[in-house]
Amino acid sequence: MNVFASPNSLATNPTLAVLGFKKQLVYHLHFWAFIAVAPLVMVQWRQDHFLLSSILILFCLNALMVIAFLRFRNAYFFKGRLFPLLAVVSAAYSTSINGHAGLYWAYPAATALFFLLPLREAIVSNTIFVTVMAVVSFMKFPEADFWRITFSLGLTCLFAMIFAWLVGKLQQELTRLATTDPLTGCLNRSQLADILNSQIQMRERYERVSSLVLLDLDFFKTINDQWGHLAGDRVLREMALRMRKRLRESDQLFRIGGEEFMIVLPETRQKDADSLAQQLLTSISSRPFLEDIKITASASVAEVCQGETWSVWLNRADQALYEAKSRGRNQVVNAVRPSPEHLEESDELPNQVPD
Numbered sequence: 382m383n384v385f386a387s388p389n390s391l392a393t394n395p396t397l398a399v400l401g402f403k404k405q406l407v408y409h410l411h412f413w414a415f416i417a418v419a420p421l422v423m424v425q426w427r428q429d430h431f432l433l434s435s436i437l438i439l440f441c442l443n444a445l446m447v448i449a450f451l452r453f454r455n456a457y458f459f460k461g462r463l464f465p466l467l468a469v470v471s472a473a474y475s476t477s478i479n480g481h482a483g484l485y486w487a488y489p490a491a492t493a494l495f496f497l498l499p500l501r502e503a504i505v506s507n508t509i510f511v512t513v514m515a516v517v518s519f520m521k522f523p524e525a526d527f528w529r530i531t532f533s534l535g536l537t538c539l540f541a542m543i544f545a546w547l548v549g550k551l552q553q554e555l556t557r558l559a560t561t562d563p564l565t566g567c568l569n570r571s572q573l574a575d576i577l578n579s580q581i582q583m584r585e586r587y588e589r590v591s592s593l594v595l596l597d598l599d600f601f602k603t604i605n606d607q608w609g610h611l612a613g614d615r616v617l618r619e620m621a622l623r624m625r626k627r628l629r630e631s632d633q634l635f636r637i638g639g640e641e642f643m644i645v646l647p648e649t650r651q652k653d654a655d656s657l658a659q660q661l662l663t664s665i666s667s668r669p670f671l672e673d674i675k676i677t678a679s680a681s682v683a684e685v686c687q688g689e690t691w692s693v694w695l696n697r698a699d700q701a702l703y704e705a706k707s708r709g710r711n712q713v714v715n716a717v718r719p720s721p722e723h724l725e726e727s728d729e730l731p732n733q734v735p736d
């Protein structure tokens with residue numbers, strides 16, 4: 382196993398890399414901090430600084446736990462919060478007993494805080510940290526040094542804060558781009574499996590039953606052929622808008638193909654999902670798009686069943702949509718319940734609805 386490799390690889394999947402950015406950051410910070418701090422445990426022990434040595438041992442153990450949790454469980458140990466706490470405590474204490482030799486560690490500790498804690502928490506923690514360091518420096522060093530230390534540490538914090546804030550904004554934007562469809566603003570397929578799996582877990586653990594609706598515009602190709610591709614794009618945008626108006630905050634709208642949408646309806650039984658799908662079809666067919674373009678849609682509804690995987694669930698909805706198309710379109714078809722032998726199918730993406 383390559384210990385230098387972070388949990389998500391940039392090269393293999395850019396979407397995963399964007400979504401896993403925070404995990405990569407936390408992983409690398411703990412890994413390299415462990416490499417840097419582990420030898421200091423021995424150094425401090427030899428100098429009879431047993432308390433500091435113990436804090437550093439705790440720091441190293443925490444780093445190892447965070448690395449192990451991220452690698453094997455894909456989760457955070459103590460939400461990654463022990464690192465900042467132990468780092469600032471050891472930097473402040475080390476400065477009080479080791480003077481300048483301890484002070485040097487305050488700078489990386491203050492910087493790391495901004496990348497490990499939420500911005501507000503990091504600002505508050507760093508303000509406290511700089512104040513504590515100022516008090517320690519005042520007691521330990523000549524006055525000129527106290528001013529230098531306080532201002533240089535404050536400035537380091539300011540630079541780190543600006544950088545972390547910009548990186549955070551950039552990451553938010555990249556996450557939005559990686560998870561949404563730029564034309565309609567709907568979610569794209571990147572999180573489809575995760576979201577369906579979380580609904581399955583709600584069904585298995587708490588008996589909370591969700592449903593999904595697949596909705597596909599009828600003869601959309603003729604819209605593009607007759608009115609042009611740009612008009613087709615505007616129809617798709619308005620279609621997403623009309624659906625969003627009818628949906629609840631907790632419902633999730635995906636665009637999973639050219640003119641195919643999927644809606645995940647948490648805690649909704651098949652009957653209610655069916656009536657919602659009927660209403661959506663009416664809202665599409667009752668009013669023309671871009672004033673003149675009349676269009677209909679076909680839909681399918683599937684409630685999640687006990688023991689099925691997300692791909693089986695989606696496949697059932699896919700089959701029902703195919704049925705709606707072949708029965709003449711502009712209608713909703715309810716998916717049939719799965720037979721036991723279909724429940725164990727692998728988690729592969731089902732095929733698109735056939736033309």
Ligand SMILES: Nc1nc2c(ncn2[C@@H]2O[C@H](COP(=O)(O)OP(=O)(O)OP(=O)(O)O)[C@@H](O)[C@H]2O)c(=O)[nH]1
Nearest residue numbers: 597598599600601602603605610613614639640736
């Ligand atoms: N304007 C526009 N068209 C798209 C987009 N994505 C896919 N399409 C078009 O959607 C059309 C889909 O055509 P088909 O798969 O034959 O489906 P259909 O014409 O809706 O027929 P049925 O689904 O069988 O009712 C194709 O012409 C695609 O080019 C898009 O982002 N914008």
